[in-house]
Amino acid sequence: MRDQRAPLPALSGGMGRKIELPVELAIIAKAQEGLVTTQQCHDLGVSLTRVDRQLRSGAWKRVARGLYDTDPTPIGSRHPDRRRRRAAFAAKLALGPESVVVGACALALHGVWGLPVALEPQATLPGGRRAYSRDGIHARMFDDRMIVTEVDGIAVATVAWALVQAVPELDRIHAVGTMDNALNRGFITFDELEEVHARSRGRRGIATRHGYFCEVDARSESPPETRARLDCIDHGVPPDHLQVPVRDLSGVERRGDLGWDLKDGRIVIAEIDSDEYHDGSRLDADLERHNDLAAVSAIVLHFRKSAVYTPGAISGKVRATLELHNGGLS
Structure with a gap:
């Protein structure tokens, strides 16, 4: 069967010659918010030379070592949800197939509302294995007793554990907003939120954020409602x-x-x-x-x-x- 190849959007090589890439790569990139790895390119017959041409032409952007963004749409013009999910995929792909997405990035993949638009890519490796942060990718240590689940086949921390990791790093508006939304939409229960607070004690940053848990209200149906409520308070x-x-x-x-x-x-x-x-x-x-x-x-x-x-x-x-x-x- 003939190898199906087609140009990805806005891709061209030097001297005006169009570089054709496998359709499968476009499908993978779309599922990963525009991101692909060197290994994925190699598996589909796209050589490092061809990758380099995409980078030199400006069609692709380097995100981290061995990780590229194939979407020609400027980051600032993408929907906020896509930008958040892109951070999650960046962490996952940079740390490898066994990595677990954590913190705010895990909340983004779960579909929790109320997060900042710009997220730091965060993931961890199971079994206490050490990974090193690089190129803006934050490699966290695996939390003791952390529960891992899957979202669309991707290993992620549960919503409760992701809140344990994220709340100490979020400002008041985003911390209260994500907790409001997680409760309102049934991602967690009130008892689980109490466990989140208990597990977060002692973590860096939580000392100034204990009061956020007292401001959570499950009746807020969207982050803008949370913002309005806090503004009035x-x-x-x-x-x-x-x-x-x-x-x-x-x-x-x-x-x-x-x-x-x-x-x-x-x-x-x-x-x-x-x-x-x-x-x-x-x-x-x-x-x-x-x-x-x-x-x-x-x-x-x-x-x-x-x-x-x-x-x-x-x-x-x-x-x-x-x-x-x-x-x-x-």
Whole structure:
């Protein structure tokens, strides 16, 4: 059977001559967020000379020794989830097939929301074997009694163990956001979160982060909601309710993201959107829901991404609304 070969996107050699590479390599690269290794190239008949041509032409970028990014899309233009998963694959491929993805990178592969966009690639080797960090890849020591599972055939730390490793290294917004999301979407239970906190004691960085565990709330349905809640807490207007049940004019029960009680019995509701977690149809549905809620005994404040990521923007609007309708804050 004839070897199927086709050019990968935007690949060309010197003197304008197009370099054709195996279709199988494009499939592998797509599954690994654009990354391929020297060994994978060799297995498919792509010589080091041809790899070097791709690098010299600018079609590929070197990520680490023996690891290349074949995706011509600039890193900053890729979807945040792809960038996070790329860090996880970089760690896995750099440390070899027996490696285990850990920390925030493991959370990214599990699909937990709330992580920073830029992640440090992290993995470890089982059995206490030593690996060395290089080229921006962090080789961690294997945690004693760490439980390993698989995601799409890739060895990763469980969500609970990944949180043990990640929380001491995350800032407050991202740490609380990932824990909120892990609870809300059933990745872990409250008992498991307590175990995460216990196992994290003594780890570097955790001394300043114990308070994060007290701020976790499983009712937050997205990281932007977590950001909004923390912003309001920090500025003296903590919400009275999360996921507020309200009935519209037709009697259908709907929910608002955050709520504050008014003295006259009405409620102020803050609805939080983010295009990273809601697609276009979901945003349209949210807007329709907001209109329905505005028809009942609720004052609806609608916040988009710019407000979510501007400290004080949401809490300031909420404070002004409460003062207006309550005659001042009590």
